[in-house]
Amino acid sequence: MAFSSLLFLFGFLPAFFAVYYLTPRRLKNSVALVASCIFYSWGAANVFIILLVGLVVDYVLGNAIDRIEPTTARAVRLRKLLLGTSVALNVGALGYYKYSNFFIVQLNGLLRALHVRPLAWTAVVLPIGISFFTFHKISYVVDIYRKVSARADSFVTFALYVLFFPQLIAGPIIRYHDVAEQLVSRHHPPSELAYGAFRFCVGLAKKVLIANQLALTADLVFGHAPASLSVRHAWLGILCYTFQIYFDFSGYSDMALGLGHMLGIRFRENFDCPYRSESITEFWRRWHISLSTWMKEYLYVPLGGNRVSPARMYLNLWIVFLVSGLWHGANWTFLVWGAYHGTFLVLEKLFALRLAARLPRVLRVLVTFVIVAVGWVFFRAADLGYALRFLARLSGLSHFSPAADTPLTAELLTNRGCVALAVAVCVSFFSGSKLGETLSKRFETGPVGNWGRGLSYAGAVLCLLFSCASLANSSYNPFIYFRF
Secondary structure, three states: OOOOOHHHHHHHHHHHHHHHHHOOHHHHHHHHHHHHHHHHHHHHHHHHHHHHHHHHHHHHHHHHHHHOOOOOHHHHHHHHHHHHHHHHHHHHHHHHHHHHHHHHHHHHHHHHHOOOOOOOOOOOOOOOOHHHHHHHHHHHHHHHHOOOOOOOOOHHHHHHHHHOHHHOOOOOOOOHHHHHHHHHOOOOOHHHHHHHHHHHHHHHHHHHHHHHHHHHHHHHHHOOOHHHOOHHHHHHHHHHHHHHHHHHHHHHHHHHHHHHHHOOOOOOOOOOOHHHOOOHHHHHHHOOHHHHHHHHHHHHOOOOOOOOOHHHHHHHHHHHHHHHHHHHOOOHHHHHHHHHHHHHHHHHHHHHHHHHOOOOHHHHHHHHHHHHHHHHHHHHOOOHHHHHHHHHHHHOOOOOOOOOOOOOOHHHOOHHHHHHHHHHHHHHHHOOOHHHHHHHHHHHHOOOOHHHHHHHHHHHHHHHHHHHHHHHHOOOOOOOOOOO
16 A cells, blocks of 8 residues: 555545544554554555564564673673574565565576576565565664664564554664654654644655656656667656656655654654765765665674775675665666665775865766766666666667657657656755755745745645645556565
């Protein structure tokens, strides 16, 4: 069940809030947990029992680790064994469900090349959101092991942390110690409810009115053979996808943060105007912040981080981004995408940042944006071969031979698409800027005072109405998180 569906907006959400706010405080977590279970099992009932079994195992292991004080060598070894068991089970389950199909396909391809009978295999169904809830469970047990946080006071609290429906299938990735206190005791002031509703409406508009419109053009372009695309069409396609993926990801994060505020739980921001970055290093401090933070704390630091030799530090960076690429999907394209970003990060640490410092800021932002956009080709392409041919078309180096039976018409970018692209450019490059912050501050607290806030909320209502109208009039509503 996607946030941007009429079923969620007019069925699940109103029913949930009616029950939740009428429920006594001591039972609100139970209501939220039951709702989260219904939310997830609605489209994945066949794998929900597996998720529940994993929750029980991690809860028991976390409790065991918390009870053992590392005062003796035997206790230290036992805690490490329990931690290793939890991590191995979670990574093993993630590997099986997410990568076994890919591994078997590659292995069978090799066996056929060697004229050996391929393995018989029934494709494994990927549980939606498995990457998100796996990372949540790992961070919970690791935080207990590190004594960053105590264990959950009950199974309901732990299960709610993992299954909390606002962030269950599309993130952001929440570390347990960031929300532990809020899960136990939280307040629901009207101001938080109003702000949460505002944030949800804005996120919904970003997803439905901008990302979905740009997705139409991106899908049309990437649905053609690269050789049949002109350079102009190829760049338009990747430009639309570049903004589509940002407004889709950040829109879902905004909706999750909004729902969190409405339920008395504050998540950390997940995006911070990433396309205004002046380097790839800065881009990864602004893009999918929760994933970058998780990778840093639970992978980069354990590998040695930057406390090792420069050569090992560069290798650690590269490993982290290879893993980040694989986390996004079981395809060579994601692995190459991770290596692509890892390589630029290493180059920046070696010399590129010093060279870029000599360029004007506008040029640094433009170069970074182009590097990121080119990288998205690997993210969007169905396979590595297509990605390489598409890159050749972007550069104009490959032969152009438009297919007579699949011409690209003048309707490649509709009027709505043009408006969506223009809004996307303005929001991406000017929101969060000093000018944008100044205008926003004056609008909210300046002479217009409450009028400014009132207009903001009125705008959010219009966003909700237009989004719902768009959803009602179109069946096109892509959900790009199924691979994650």
